Amino acid sequence: MKLVDRKLKILQAIIDDFITTAQPVGSRTIAKKYNLGISSATIRNEMSDLEEMGYLVQPHTSSGRIPSDLGYRLYVDNLMKQQELANRQKQLIQKLLINKIFEIEDLVQQSSKVLSKITNLTSLSLSPQFKKSKLKNIKLVQVDNDKVLLILVSSSGIVKNVIFRISEISQSILNKISNLLQAKLKGLTIEDLNDEVINNLKNEIYEYSTTIEALLPILRNTLCEIDDSEIYLDGITNIFNLPEFTDINRAKQFLSTLEKKELMYEVLKDSDQDDVCIKIGRENKLDEIKDYSVITATYKLNGRVIGKIGVIGPTRMNYSNIVPVMRYITDTLSEILKNINL
Amino acid sequence: MKLVDRKLKILQAIIDDFITTAQPVGSRTIAKKYNLGISSATIRNEMSDLEEMGYLVQPHTSSGRIPSDLGYRLYVDNLMKQQELANRQKQLIQKLLINKIFEIEDLVQQSSKVLSKITNLTSLSLSPQFKKSKLKNIKLVQVDNDKVLLILVSSSGIVKNVIFRISEISQSILNKISNLLQAKLKGLTIEDLNDEVINNLKNEIYEYSTTIEALLPILRNTLCEIDDSEIYLDGITNIFNLPEFTDINRAKQFLSTLEKKELMYEVLKDSDQDDVCIKIGRENKLDEIKDYSVITATYKLNGRVIGKIGVIGPTRMNYSNIVPVMRYITDTLSEILKNINL
DNA sequence: GATTAGCACTCGCTAGATTAGAGTGCTAAC
DNA sequence: GTTAGCACTCTAATCTAGCGAGTGCTAATC
Structure with a gap:
């Protein structure tokens, strides 16, 4: 079966909707909110196909659909339009990073702080490895x-x-x-x-x-x-604002995973050395985070990657916004490092 | 009204029981578990008196009683028998602190870690103030x-x-x-x-x-x-094992308070400079922690106090065990500092 | 006078039952 | 190929009744 344009549009609409609402998305919602010019019945048929193909999942019969890891992967690779950062966001990042203390470790931590603030997720960072x-x-x-x-x-x-x-x-x-x-x-x-x-x-x-x-x-x-695994976390309590974590046990489990520095180190190490790297759900090697997504990016000094920052959260995260934010933050960070030129 | 011996015994029994069970304590429980040689009816009368005097609180009519801040205070000052540490515990502490890295900051953090491990609470520490x-x-x-x-x-x-x-x-x-x-x-x-x-x-x-x-x-x-407020926290996720935090909102609120380093700094600064200091519930100056208790102790170098460690948790905490543990840890820490003699 | 047995009463908690609502899949008509 | 219509499913929310732990009071007992 080929993924004709219409199917892709529906998938995109479902994912966009689910990312903002956190609720399984039904055919009527799509028909009403996104004018694709087709009826809910048609959408229902397409959704059934998309589920069969593995891009959607139905939590239970008679509920709407949510994206599978595979669905997110398709979305991330082909569908999402990377939002250009608003100037306001750029300025905020610049303001919070420039004119700050110029210890390299502090700077990286500050970047992490900014990242968690903007994304409302938990951020992690790896200082330059001594x-x-x-x-x-x-x-x-x-x-x-x-x-x-x-x-x-x-x-x-x-x-x-x-x-x-x-x-x-x-x-x-x-x-x-x-x-x-x-x-x-x-x-x-x-x-x-x-x-x-x-x-x-x-x-x-x-x-x-x-x-x-x-x-x-x-x-x-x-x-x-020499303690080299300088993992720093920020915005841990952000997760409590996400509907995914109203279940206290899930929150507990996630937090105790975050608390294990060596695991977080693995998470960052596991990611690519270049550009932005997205690992969705089961794409992660570690069992503990198979229900979560991790996005990482690297920063450089003299053209060499010297550290990473990333965010971790439920697979339902705003990929299209986070990616450019991270790219901008790491670019800014690398730029500052170049200029202070230690 | 005088606090005759019997009332004190009942109060002590109630507090001991509540500390272990986290359930409001009824008169029959006391009569059965603690053989005070009096009937539940008599205990009921005494409990009613103790409530009137402000040492006990009844969450709702027809429930058992729980200790008030005042009750805990009386307990801490007069009733609790400080348990001598088991040799096993002493050895554990020694083992975890001695033979460790001898950067002073690392040592203090390690002490904090040990403290949260033993008490199952969140611990906080203040490194020597540069x-x-x-x-x-x-x-x-x-x-x-x-x-x-x-x-x-x-x-x-x-x-x-x-x-x-x-x-x-x-x-x-x-x-x-x-x-x-x-x-x-x-x-x-x-x-x-x-x-x-x-x-x-x-x-x-x-x-x-x-x-x-x-x-x-x-x-x-x-x-x-120079970043001087070197507050370090450990065992944050321990709180999820306490029945007090099954309410996600309470957990959230508590965690976001913990995350505010400057508040935690105040908490430690607020405490006495000598020996072990216990602040129960409303005895704390900060509104954010008026439902919690904080126990702190100081460590010394050359006879001068150079830092503190502490635990924070619900007012229902095992005071009689925590106090000697903290005393032992800070004594050990001071001893090590004396010997490495920086 | 202090203590205790007995009893009516209170109140939170739990389990079941009921209902509303969102959403599906299928069929038949367009 | 698309869509309207409808029966069916399943969850989540609301309600109710009943249980049980615990109290306070009264009257009997030591």
Whole structure:
């Protein structure tokens, strides 16, 4: 059976309607609200076909239809017209992102906040992954007689540090060691710095060997413990405004899924590396979110993807609005990152 | 009317029962479950008195009674026997806190996590306030030709940093400036470093005046933007296991209150500075949490209170267990902080 | 005088029954 | 191929009755 134009128009109308009303859509509704020039009986026949083809689902006999995952997929790929953002929305985004604090992590979180505010969904974001970026600087700074601050700066401008104790040592020696380490390690990604690389340093640096030996385990531990899955969520309570979550158990289940950071990390990792990625219902790998849709987008620095932001919510979400919003936010974010040029 | 021993025993029984069952308690329940050696009729009379005195409330005629805020207060102050922690619980706490990452903020968050896990409530914590602690070190480190990393270390071991751009400058000059700044500012709290103090530096330091002048606004901005209200929440979804939150609207309202960080900050600030502080229902200043109880405790470094942790939940909470748990956790936390001695 | 048994009464909750309404699928006419 | 008409289905909302837990009061008992 071919999807003639009329069928597509009906499907589109049903999905548009269901997205706004959250109610199963009946043939009479379509006939009245959308003037397709055909009667409800004809629409009924077409709807029956569309159900047979897997694009619609009927919650129970004698109710209207709702879109299936497949239906949404067709809609997203072929039917929806991506709304151009209103200037007002663009300005709002600009206003909330520009002139803000310029710590990269804060900026990403702020983007997430804006996203959840505009979409009324829960947003999630992944800060630039420190471990995947290159080491730009490594410094040792004395902060006390017997305490030293280890500072690692990545090429994306993230700074990680840790204070540790070490028997008395002068700043000038620390400087020399810093320089040696930097010469050896600069340009490697943090991931690259595995035990082997670190241990080899012992053999490659001949000066200050006792200090270096004391230092290496600390360096190794610090690298190990760097918390890299910087998942940030915002707008969690937004879900309570959705009719899907009047069932307390569904809300509970969803919230406890959101609370599992490692799952959210998987969700973001699972998505494409380029442009906007939409995963609808069962298209998601994780069982816990097979009833939800996730839309993600990436932001870049120097042409390289360094992180992601996304929204998660019921499969019934306003795809045609969310996609351009996310595209605009990530573009703006990338632009700002380029300009502050860390 | 005097609160004779028998009345107190009945009140205690009612509260104990209500805390575990969440159901209004009737006279027959008390007579059967707690052998006080009196009949349900007598208990009914006493309960009627206790209600008149304001310690009990009847949701509707012909239902059992539930404790009022005043009832809980009496219970907390005079009736409850603080349970000694089981060794198992102590060991669990020790295990989860010791051998953990030793960033002070992570440690506090971990404490919060443990607390919510044990109490099955939502926990909140306030990390050491950077602004209230003394500046121990201030350093400038070159990370790139035209980029400098400003590092501030507080006496409680918290490190804050920011990268900024400045026209080319050598590390040796940065060192000298660092030293000058450190000499002038060390020992002041971050709060003390207001615009006036910063601006005065210009007049007090004669060397490198152009660099200093470029630096000061950056320093001022950085200090301003330090995010100090480090409120962390854990176990938010725990509330869904409580019968109090089967009403979706109540859950929604509570969650959106929790989401407001500035409110949670007030909640923690509102509590006493010493030992464990219990605020029951209307004892709380904030209207939003007048139906809830908050228990907080403080942790210390060098004898000074540097932060707090707490739990929030319905007034029906297991005070007699929570109080010793919190005391044990904060004691353990303070002990660890003393030993890692940042 | 304090305590208790007994009893009528209250009130929320639950289960069933009833009804209204939205929507379908089918048939027959256009 | 399209549409009007109609019988049928199923949900959701409303109503009702009855149950049960619990009270307050009275009168009898210790």
